[in-house]
Amino acid sequence: MRHQLSFACEGAVLAASLDEAEGTTGLLIVSGGHEVRSGAHRGMAMLAQRVAEAGHPVFRFDRRGIGDSDGPNGSYTSSGPDIAAAIAAFRKAAPQVTRIIAFGNCDAASALLLHQPLALDALIIANPWTYEDSEEEAGEPALPPASAIRARYLSRLKDPKSLLRLLKGEINIGKVFRGLSALKQTPRPPTPDSLADRLDSIIAELACPATILLATGDRTAQAFMDALAPSLAYIEANPSTVRIEKLASPSHxxxxxxxxxxxxxxxTALTA
Structure with a gap:
């Protein structure tokens, strides 16, 4: 059964949903971007229902300034108190829970890393956000990594329909040249104290187990894989408390x- 509830966070009242189940390992879903707790196209609400039907209680919430929650919206970078308050509210609402595993996608994944340590037993972080705010201020999104652009253009060159569209002038030639120029870029390590550099350091020092989920065709995941390439290669070669799972899909x-x-x-993570 699903219940709606609320809890306090630094003077604000936050809205939450609890999908009840008898299990002692619960899932905390942290929403990304400016999405409400139901997720895009109710994806997180449907996921919560399925997980609860499998025997694990699920807690979702709107952070301050989002959806049904009041207070200022400080984005994912200041959501640490929101997550900590949600963990405490989850334990109060489902007192049988002895372990909590948190799941976050995109900047919610980054938030779960940035605000460590949290009173969590494990993390599931998907397609973590690594773009700096300044990269999006020019009006055009930052380019994906060169490896992703190369794969995309090779795919298009093999497609007769794409070549025909180019000849007909249906493809923006300016965007083509912008993309091709990025192929000359060589991978560089994260800039010191950049978001990618901070996430890299945090992952290396995580005190709790973590599973990193990556949709390899997704631009945000590609940027993460490019920025943290050496560390991710080491994790894949030496799996321990941090594991990487990849899906060949463009779905963010x-x-x-x-x-x-x-x-x-x-x-799998909940039953480990």
Missing amino acids: SFAGGDADWLYQRII
Whole structure:
């Protein structure tokens, strides 16, 4: 059964949903971007229902300034108190829970890392956000990594329909040249104290187990993989408390058929 409830966070009242189940390992879902707790196209609400039906209680919430919660919206970078308050509210609402595993996608994944340590037993972080705010201020999103651009253009060159569209002038040639120019860029280590550099350091020092989920065709995941390439290669070669799972998909939110893949990885983490 699903219940609506509220809890306090630094003077604000936050809205939450609890999908009840008898299990002692619960899932805390942290929403990314400016999404409400139901997620895009109710994806997180449907995920919560499935996980609860498998026997694990699920807690979702709107951070301050989002959805049904009041207070100022300080974005993911200041959501540490919101997450900590949600953890405490989850334990109060489901007192049988002895372990809490948190799941976050995009900047919610980054938030779960940035605000460590948190009273959590494990993390599931998907497609973590590594772009700096300044990269989005020019009006055009930052380019994806060169490796992703190269794969995209090679794919297009093999597609007769794409070549025909180019000849007909249906493809923006300016964007083509902008993309090709990025192929000359060589991978560089994260700038010291950049978001990517901070996430890299935090992952290396995590005190709790973590599973990193990456949709390899998603631009945000590609940027994360490019920025942290050496560290991720080491993790894949030496799996320990941090594991990496990859899905060949462009779906940032694991929509459609990818929802089953996400669900299975979450259930695996909850039952580990």
